[in-house]
Amino acid sequence: MNNERGEHIDGTLAAWDGPAILLVDLDAFFASVEQLDHPAWRGKPVIVGGDAEKHGVVSTASYEARKFGVHSAMPASQACKLCPHAIWAPGRYDRYKEVSNQVMAILRDETPHVQQVSIDEAFLDVTPTRVNREHPVLVALRIQQRVEALGVTCSVGVGTSKTVAKIASDMDKPRGLTVVYPGTERQFLDPLPIRVMSGIGKATEEKLRHRGIETLGQLVLEGQPRLERLFGKNGRTMYVRACGLDDAPVEQGAPVKSVSNEVTFANDLTQRADIEAAINSQAAKVGRRLRGKGLAGITIGLRLRYADRSNRSVQRRLQNPTDDELSFAPLLCNMLDELWEPGMAVRLVGVSVGGFDGVAGEQGTLFDVADVAPNSSDAAPRVKDSKKRRGLLTATDLVKDRFGESAVRFGHELRNAGNTTGTSAKNPADYK
Structure with a gap:
């Protein structure tokens, strides 16, 4: 256990005076779950990520693989060269979500003041009170033991602020516990x-x-x-x-700022029809998640990554909030003109919807939008009648809820089927 000055006095924990924030970070989480479910893989280099021959990237590498220089977001082709004997797993995100939920349940059992920031990371406020005087370090140690009983491990940073706790959590991995006592923040930072x-x-x-x-x-x-x-x-x-004086609170219900989805392609897209199909597919996923969260956003965004790995994005503010991809997807396709010209190769397509502050979660009339995107006449909803659109979306959501995401798919969702890398990001919105 790493610690700053004063962590033990005569074999006991020094008193903690002031706020106490923990950052619990699950160690090499995706890879750890794979090693948990495949006992023969324990102690061996495991990489979770996309296909090296399809522009895939590393999502997570076990610590055995990290010894060879492999790290998250590294191109899979480079990881293969650094660690050719690694065991590769394509990713089982439902399983990772399941284990993550078990960990978050442990954290919420320790304190109601939990802010999950990703599938494998959360802040906790365990400030001692008149009612509960338990030392923050003891809480952190118990959390580590309870998480390890699930079959995965975590590293914990303990400090007086979210900034200090976050930095501390990265200091000693895996199974690390780094404590920065009140008054020693500058010495640590x-x-x-x-x-x-x-x-x-x-x-x-x-x-x-x-x-x-x-x-x-x-x-x-x-x-x-x-x-x-x-x-x-x-x-x-x-x-x-x-200075170690950050006083940002641990927010249990931290507001969602945006909902997004993106996909990387094994073979670059060069035809407009293929890119528009990808935009429509990602818009459908974002729209479904918006409706599932009861959110409607007023800002839509389109992001592209090109063959040279450069990125560009564009956003537009609508006049009314929406959760209806049948309405906003045509606008996104119109916005493609600002990012793409014939001959450009596209590797990644991302769609986002944001602007939820003060926005009611019900569908507004979207198409007072001549000033939102050029050629608005080309961006009309695919189903003009708003009631019919809502009925169609509701029906497809119900079928997918019951039979799975692939139970109902539009033609554009099939156009690029099989042309993905198998890589997925740790988007916290996907796992809550």
Whole structure:
């Protein structure tokens, strides 16, 4: 167990004064579930991901595979070269969801203050109270034991804020427990490279490095006013987090910001009809998930990745919220003109719907949208009558609920069947 100053005094735990936040991170989760279900695979390099010959990427690599340099998001072809003797699993996402739900049930049994942030990660607020004085470290240790009894393991970071707990959880893997006691946040954070902190992406990191800022301690010394001049309100956020003073709460019902779905193709798409079919297929999945969550969004987005692995995206704000892909998919196909020209090869297609703040979860009239997308006359709903559209969507949802997602499919969903990599991302919305 890693710990900062004061973790043990005369063989006992030092008192904890103040907020106590845990970040529970399941170790190499997808691969660990595969090793749990296939005992012969334990202790061997296991990679969950897509086909190396179909532009697949690594979703998760076991720690045995990581020793060879394999990591998440790596092209499967590269992973095969680094670890040619690895055992490959295509991914069984229903099974991963099942185990994840078992873990989340354990966490919610420990405290009602749980914020799940992905299929394999969650924050917990276990701040001692007058009623419950149990030490946060003891809670973390018990969680590790209960999770391990399921057949998988987790690493836990314990700190006074979500930022500190998250960084701490990454310090010692697998089965790690890293504790940062109140008052020792700067001692823990100052030496760490700036990239470990959430909210610092590549562009921000480069800008900071250009100014000679490479550690969180140096970031703090830069001062909040100067960081705000450089990065606006994000500068203040970076400063507060680097000081260990982040007071963001653990939100049990954290609002959904967007619902999205994307697919990577084994063979690049070069024909508009194939790309539009992919857009329609992803829109159908997003629409179904929106209806399942009782959400209607007012912003639609389209994302493409090209053969050179570059990405571009475009968004449009509608005049009324929707959860009806038969209405918004034609608009997305219209928006394709802004991202694609004949001759361009497309590797990935993604669709998103967001803008739920203050939006009622019922269908509005969408097509007052001449200003939303060009050539709006080409973007009319596939079924003009809104009641008939709703009836069709309701009927297909009911059939899929009873018989599975493949029970009813439109023609566009069949056009690119078999041309996917088998890779799936850890989208938290898919697993809640």
